[in-house]
Amino acid sequence: MSDQEKDLVERVLSGDTAAFELLIAPYRKPLLGLAYRMSRNSEDAREITQDAFLRAFKYLRNFDADKSFKNWLYKILVHAARNFQNKRAREERVLASGPVKEAAARGSLGPEKGLERRELRSRLMDCLDVLTPREKEVFLLRDIEDLTIRESARILGCSAISVRVHLSAARSKIRNRIKSRHPELMEGNK
């Protein structure tokens, strides 16, 4: 944790709430991006990130200044995303029996525009679809967010060995999926 961050945390805790925005500003886009890849939807991603920022603000006093603020925020976000997805799954189970199912499904797609972007998104989601929730978390943190294995393990609350095992499985599945469904992507990156 940098001295500047320590200073900002102190300021927030002493009542200067405006300092909180400065504290989280560098993480706004990375956290939103991670939430987006976990939730597959811009609106949901904003909701998850907002929830994570709110929790970070409320529990800032519990943050250990000797540890990484970034990892702490990521940990909060991963928990917020899990809670959100559990809540969404419960809602969908309830809605699945009623006539509002179609409308809810339409709503969860989000208002993204542009054919190219939709195409990119559908390819990424197609790749991530083959992963289990834990493999997805590990893959996103390690390979997309470029965190180390140890950082990923701390954020997910598991051992480094567990991260390695899930990462290996996730990479194998992603490679097989890209090779079988989107081989043109691999050609461009060889």
Place this chain on the structure above:
Amino acid sequence: MNCRRMKKYVPLLSGGGLPAQKGKRIRAHFERCPGCGQEAREFEAALKAAKHLAVADTPEDWSQAGWRKMMAVITSEKVGRRKVVIAISFKPVLAAGLALVLLAAGAFFLLKKPANEPGRPSSPSALAAAAQVRPEEISSVTIVSQETGLKIIWFFNKDLDLEKFGK
């Protein structure tokens, strides 16, 4: 290192995640085995492609007004007090309690003297009195179990036959 073991390591090597020493050994194998090298290159290409997709597809950010509004909502909350948690871990307490109970039970069984069965003589003199012979004519062998404390006494008469006591 053979190709079968290599399959296990290739996914971790490609995107990083293996210790340097192991990585070196695996790369040395690639020089000898083009098949494994090809597989590693495929992994690298697939990971690059996945990363490219992820980076290219960015979510819609908050509008400036939306961000300000959200910050206002968040900072209107109170920063929570630090939770004072008295960390009592029950596992060690339970383990200590269990150990204490086991120790007490062990001590009880080890130190407890086995009660003599009523009516059974436990010494040669008592047996002699019961059998109406002189005590010198009776000898005994006592075996005590160190584990359970069980005591077995064998009485012999002057002909070294096992003596029946009582009536």
